Amino acid sequence: MQIDLRTVAIQPQRQAFDHLVRRFGDKAASRYQEGSYDIQAAENLHYRPTWDPDHQLYDASLTRIVMADWYALKDPRQFYYSTYTLTRARQQETAEANFSFVESRGLADMLSDELRAVALNVLVPLRHAAWGANQNNTTVCGYGYGAIFTQPCMYHAMDNLGIAQYLSRLGLLLGDTEALDAGKKAWLDDASWQPLRRYVEDCLACRDPFELFVAQNLALDGLLYPLVYERIVDQHLSAQGASAVAMLTQFMSDWFDETRKWVDAVIKVAAAESDANRAVLTEWTRQWSARAASAMVPVVELALGSGADEAVGEQLEAFRARVLKTGITL
Amino acid sequence: MDMKVAKKKLGLKDKYKLMTRDLGWEPSYHSKDELYPYMNYEGIKIHDWDKWEDPFRLTMDAYWKYQAEKERKFYAIIDAHAQNNGHLNLTDARYLSALKIFLQAISPGEYAAHRGFARVGREFPGVGPQVACQMQAIDEIRHAQTQIHAMSNYNRYYNGFHAFADQRDRIWYTSVARSFFDDSMSAGPFEFMIAIGFSFEYVLTNLLFVPFMSGAAYNGDMATVTFGFSAQSDEARHMTLGLEVIKFILEQDPDNLPIVQNWIDKWFWRGFRVLGLVSTMMDYMLPKRVMSWREAWDIYGVENGGALFKDLARYGIKPPRGWDDAEKAIDHMSHQFMLGLYQWSFGTAFHSWIPSDADMDWLAGKYPHTFDKYYRPRWKHIKKLADAGTPFKNYGLARLCQTCQLPSVFTEPDDPTLTCHRETVYKGEKYQFCSDGCQHIFENEPEKYIQAWLPMPQLFQDPINGDLGEWMKWVSLLDGKDNGDYAGSEDQKNFEAWRGLATTNQ
Numbered sequence: 001m002q003i004d005l006r007t008v009a010i011q012p013q014r015q016a017f018d019h020l021v022r023r024f025g026d027k028a029a030s031r032y033q034e035g036s037y038d039i040q041a042a043e044n045l046h047y048r049p050t051w052d053p054d055h056q057l058y059d060a061s062l063t064r065i066v067m068a069d070w071y072a073l074k075d076p077r078q079f080y081y082s083t084y085t086l087t088r089a090r091q092q093e094t095a096e097a098n099f100s101f102v103e104s105r106g107l108a109d110m111l112s113d114e115l116r117a118v119a120l121n122v123l124v125p126l127r128h129a130a131w132g133a134n135q136n137n138t139t140v141c142g143y144g145y146g147a148i149f150t151q152p153c154m155y156h157a158m159d160n161l162g163i164a165q166y167l168s169r170l171g172l173l174l175g176d177t178e179a180l181d182a183g184k185k186a187w188l189d190d191a192s193w194q195p196l197r198r199y200v201e202d203c204l205a206c207r208d209p210f211e212l213f214v215a216q217n218l219a220l221d222g223l224l225y226p227l228v229y230e231r232i233v234d235q236h237l238s239a240q241g242a243s244a245v246a247m248l249t250q251f252m253s254d255w256f257d258e259t260r261k262w263v264d265a266v267i268k269v270a271a272a273e274s275d276a277n278r279a280v281l282t283e284w285t286r287q288w289s290a291r292a293a294s295a296m297v298p299v300v301e302l303a304l305g306s307g308a309d310e311a312v313g314e315q316l317e318a319f320r321a322r323v324l325k326t327g328i329t330l
Numbered sequence: 331m332d333m334k335v336a337k338k339k340l341g342l343k344d345k346y347k348l349m350t351r352d353l354g355w356e357p358s359y360h361s362k363d364e365l366y367p368y369m370n371y372e373g374i375k376i377h378d379w380d381k382w383e384d385p386f387r388l389t390m391d392a393y394w395k396y397q398a399e400k401e402r403k404f405y406a407i408i409d410a411h412a413q414n415n416g417h418l419n420l421t422d423a424r425y426l427s428a429l430k431i432f433l434q435a436i437s438p439g440e441y442a443a444h445r446g447f448a449r450v451g452r453e454f455p456g457v458g459p460q461v462a463c464q465m466q467a468i469d470e471i472r473h474a475q476t477q478i479h480a481m482s483n484y485n486r487y488y489n490g491f492h493a494f495a496d497q498r499d500r501i502w503y504t505s506v507a508r509s510f511f512d513d514s515m516s517a518g519p520f521e522f523m524i525a526i527g528f529s530f531e532y533v534l535t536n537l538l539f540v541p542f543m544s545g546a547a548y549n550g551d552m553a554t555v556t557f558g559f560s561a562q563s564d565e566a567r568h569m570t571l572g573l574e575v576i577k578f579i580l581e582q583d584p585d586n587l588p589i590v591q592n593w594i595d596k597w598f599w600r601g602f603r604v605l606g607l608v609s610t611m612m613d614y615m616l617p618k619r620v621m622s623w624r625e626a627w628d629i630y631g632v633e634n635g636g637a638l639f640k641d642l643a644r645y646g647i648k649p650p651r652g653w654d655d656a657e658k659a660i661d662h663m664s665h666q667f668m669l670g671l672y673q674w675s676f677g678t679a680f681h682s683w684i685p686s687d688a689d690m691d692w693l694a695g696k697y698p699h700t701f702d703k704y705y706r707p708r709w710k711h712i713k714k715l716a717d718a719g720t721p722f723k724n725y726g727l728a729r730l731c732q733t734c735q736l737p738s739v740f741t742e743p744d745d746p747t748l749t750c751h752r753e754t755v756y757k758g759e760k761y762q763f764c765s766d767g768c769q770h771i772f773e774n775e776p777e778k779y780i781q782a783w784l785p786m787p788q789l790f791q792d793p794i795n796g797d798l799g800e801w802m803k804w805v806s807l808l809d810g811k812d813n814g815d816y817a818g819s820e821d822q823k824n825f826e827a828w829r830g831l832a833t834t835n836q
Binding site: 188 | 781
């Protein structure tokens with residue numbers, strides 16, 4: 001038998017805030033909508049930035065992409081702060097359990113020297129690339145237009161930092177502080193890493209927030225994550241018995257699967273907005289992904305040797321197919 | 331079994347260093363100036379970013395974990411609050427005026443701080459300060475969102491909340507807070523840190539948050555007080571960051587001192603003016619009052635602020651130049667401001683009211699030297715007009731200060747019978763100010779402040795052209811619902827009727 005508790009019934013005066021009723025009709029709004037739509041100041045901005053007097057404090061013309069409504073760039077995950085942190089808190093629990101599993105069973109010590117070296121050589125310098133990604137997403141959050149677009153970029157930036165920290169822990173676990181020193185030296189000096197470092201520094205110099213989004217989140221991460229975490233860690237290393245490494249990078253694999261849906265959704269809506277947008281996005285994606293692919297070849301070589309060209313080529317094909325679905329033909 | 335090689339034991343500090351600043355590197359494909367272009371134009375000299383002491387050590391995994399716990403609790407409580415008609419536990423719906431002002435003027439400031447900290451979190455060429463600023467950036471969007479979510483349920487039942495996003499950009503009094511945050515964000519990265527990180531978060535935040543959250547607790551507002559508790563540990567981090575920033579800058583080069591002192595002077599006064607809104611809340615808007623504005627100032631301003639500036643004296647920092655004028659204003663500002671709000675209440679998306687006799691007696695007790703002498707007679711006069719059916723409304727346009735954007739309702743520091751008014755002519759145009767502090771700020775950066783968007787002149791431009799009804803439409807203000815006297819308002823009628831349903835059998 002069901003018992004209905006009785007409460008005092010009061011007629012609400014309205015369902016939602018005006019700006020949400022205008023967008024979505026007269027009905028209750030979700031917390032994602034309340035926390036995201038129209039919360040950036042849009043009119044009557046008081047002063048131009050002293051550091052950039054040619055622009056407004058929030059200025060959509062900082063990018064070549066033009067949107068009639070920037071709030072069209074919805075995040076399919078509908079992340080606001082709460083759902084974002086709850087999701088990541090669960091994932092960090094798994095990551096923590098994985099790290100302690102590997103540590104407590106001494107799995108790191110069972111790796112052969114050869115596989116350990118591959119894991120360290122490929123993964124540890126990437127903590128610097130992740131720090132670059134953090135700064136780039138922070139730029140997009142800081143200077144992009146419209147809270148719906150910039151908000152997830154801040155979450156993404158903090159994820160990039162988290163990944164840099166997981167990679168640092170991996171380095172410490174497999175090779176102690178010497179591994180971090182060696183990784184940094186490689187990032188700064190080794191020929192294998194220079195194209196990628198140059199790519200990251202070129203991104204840091206890029207001040208068009210949407211171009212930066214394409215260069216970092218679509219082009220570079222779209223190749224780097226599948227190549228490193230799927231091909232090298234999950235396939236190549238695991239097949240040789242080093243699945244402990246895959247446990248330490250599970251966060252990155254899961255994260256890429258989740259975040260690419262958001263990246264694709266943003267690109268798809270922006271490309272569908274106008275032919276001009278599509279042309280700009282195509283140009284950016286073509287340039288940056290070609291550079292990212294060639295920057296990845298010497299990195300992938302560290303693990304796959306002569307198989308690197310083929311692996312990167314295949315991944316580039318898969319990338320073409322991926323962006324085709326967002327309306328971009330390479 | 332093989333012997334495991336013992337790993338080096340890393341201390342917390344060293345470990346955190348590897349997790350943050352060791353991630354950075356010296357760029358070589360671009361110059362540092364190119365990647366961090368805004369580091370020099372303010373004149374601040376930083377010689378060694380490595381001297382930065384991390385104000386807290388929180389890696390992302392720990393951040394996600396702690397914050398998620400707080401989020402779970404917060405939303406569980408506000409869900410229960412909404413489900414159980416928690417709004418009927420308020421002392422009185424008059425209390426909501428304070429919340430309406432908060433949502434229209436302060437929550438947008440949280441969002442602005444989010445974007446501002448994202449910018450400085452990118453622009454500083456040192457990983458330590460970058461990470462600390464980025465964490466504040468993500469915290470600040472948390473605060474904007476939890477505030478909107480906490481107040482969303484009030485919007486379903488009460489007027490004045492529904493158009494906060496429109497009013498943030500258009501209504502006259504929100505431009506006080508908006509111009510404050512716009513001012514900080516349009517400044518360079520170092521000034522932003524002194525403005526928000528230090529002056530606002532460290533010096534003034536206690537005067538804003540403690541009264542607000544205590545006021546919520548005293549008046550049965552479980553939703554807001556939950557937000558307050560939930561934000562407390564974030565705020566503690568923000569305060570340590572604010573303090574570290576100022577010490578770091580001052581220790582880097584003696585030439586930084588006069589620049590920083592000038593910013594402290596400026597932002598203290600800017601902040602003090604914004605806090606005028608809080609003074610009215612504490613003295614007038616809370617049905618159950620926590621303490622008077624004067625008492626709050628004595629604790630959080632004089633005591634805490636005094637100790638802080640004593641501590642900073644070893645760097646050569648002096649108390650802000652407007653400090654004495656602020657002290658002189660404390661016993662007057664809430665009364666002057668509330669009288670202003672009452673006479674312009676046709677143009678506010680919150681209610682004001684004439685204080686009851688009991689309230690006036692309370693005010694007289696808290697302000698023995700000023701209230702009965704200067705302000706009770708004015709309230710009495712206003713009450714007489716209201717009782718006669720001719721309530722006092724000032725349809726004349728308020729003269730707004732070009733800097734702080736408040737109406738010029740404040741008096742001379744040494745003469746409470748004389749309205750303070752200053753003027754500066756710049757490039758042939760006349761600009762008006764409410765105080766020496768605001769005039770001084772303008773004269774230091776006239777090219778900035780002549781750009782200010784002033785909401786009053788807007789009244790005479792398209793699409794309003796001087797028509798009050800058109801203006802109300804433009805600011806999404808529903809006449810007769812959102813504005814005016816609390817007495818006789820829909821909010822009052824509804825609250826009393828609903829509370830009757832909940833507490834009686836009529």
